[in-house]
Amino acid sequence: MSQLEIVELKCSYGEHRVLNGINLTVKPGEIVSLIGGSGSGKSTLLRVIMGLTRPEGGAVRVQNNEVDYDSMSSVSEIREKVAIVFQQYNLFQNMSVLENVMVTPVKVQKRDRKVVLEEAMALLDKVGMRHKAEAYPASLSGGQQQRVAISRALALKPQILLLDEVTSALDPELVSEVLNTVRQLSREGITMILVSHEMRFVREVSHKVAMMDQGKIIEFGTPEEIFTAPRHQRTQDFMNRIAWH
Template identity: 55%
Template sequence: MPHLELRDVRAGYGALEVLRGVSLAVDRGEVVALVGPSGSGKSTVLRVLMGLTPLSAGQVSIDGRPVDFRSRGELRALRDRMAIVFQQYNLFQNMTVMGNVTLAPLRIKRWPRAEVEAEARALLAKVGLAGREDAYPDELSGGQQQRVAIARALALRPEILLLDEVTSALDPELVNEVLDTIRTLAAEGMTMLIVSHEMGFVREIADRVVMMDAGEVIEAGPPAEILDNPRTERARRFFGKVLRH
């Protein structure tokens, strides 16, 4: 049974349909990469999963159980098990690094403070930010903010982690720091759905690649198959472009 499954999911903003029937599944401990041109709906898939964009049709299931996004309780339970790292970090600008990482564990999960703070320090050390606990987001570089966002998501002890182009806003020299962190998580067996443009990274880390275009899944399969021998003409054109870079 897949850990996370989308079946024929449709979603949009007003008259614009961004997802036109997306089906995909992620097994427990699997890393699935969502690739495709901008505007193909990759980020919207993650937003739908977090209940930030409503789906107009289709079904999302966790451990085989369908989620009713209109039910507050089910939405809470879903968000309790999943965490997302946004492309633009979306850190709380009025809080320190420590404040950002510990807010939800302390106030929402109501875990004991000593434990939460110790874990936050450990996570920040893991993403290479030991000693920056008292800094504010505007005092950090983009790469550092992105890693705070990753630590903030991990502090919630999610079963499933959603990552939205976590390296696209970074300077090239910072990309590796962030990718290292994700490699570690993959090695530890976290279920992950990753939107990425870094084909080298996708090839290395993903168990499966799902290629999207215009709100639909075009191809899905192991990285070697999808990246090197795409079956469809659309995928061949896309990878022909991105892999030449």
């Protein structure tokens, strides 16, 4: 069974076709990374999966159930199963770290507060933020806030986690602490779609890598295949450009 199946997915902004027939299958426990130039459609793909941007055609299936993006209940259902963390962590500034992690499970999922509290503390522990449970976001570094944002997403007990450039707003010295958190998750067998410009990291943690260009996946394979023997000229150019940085 596939965890996530995307078939011929299309999306446009006005006249501009941004996703041009995306096909992608993600198996349970698999980490698939999306790479590609700026504007190739990586964020849009994640936004469409979450029901934040409307698809124009094609299908998204989560555990063999097709999402109906015209139906609020179908979209809510997918948001129970799939969580996303963005580049900008968007923590609630007026809530403590702990409240940030607990608010959706308690208020929206209506889960038992005591159980959620225990889970939230365990999650904060896992990302090395337990000691800051009572702190407010404004008093934390970017890397610390991003680790809280990841534990907030995990508190929803998602079956699939989407991470969109979670390190790109961070100072270089904070990148590794967030990557360590993601690395740890990757060992726990959570299904993930990862968008990242950290190519060494992508190569290390991904089971599969999809190279996107102009709204299409132009090359798909193991990290070994994509990084050492890219077949497409566009992928080769992309790799060469990356190597310059």
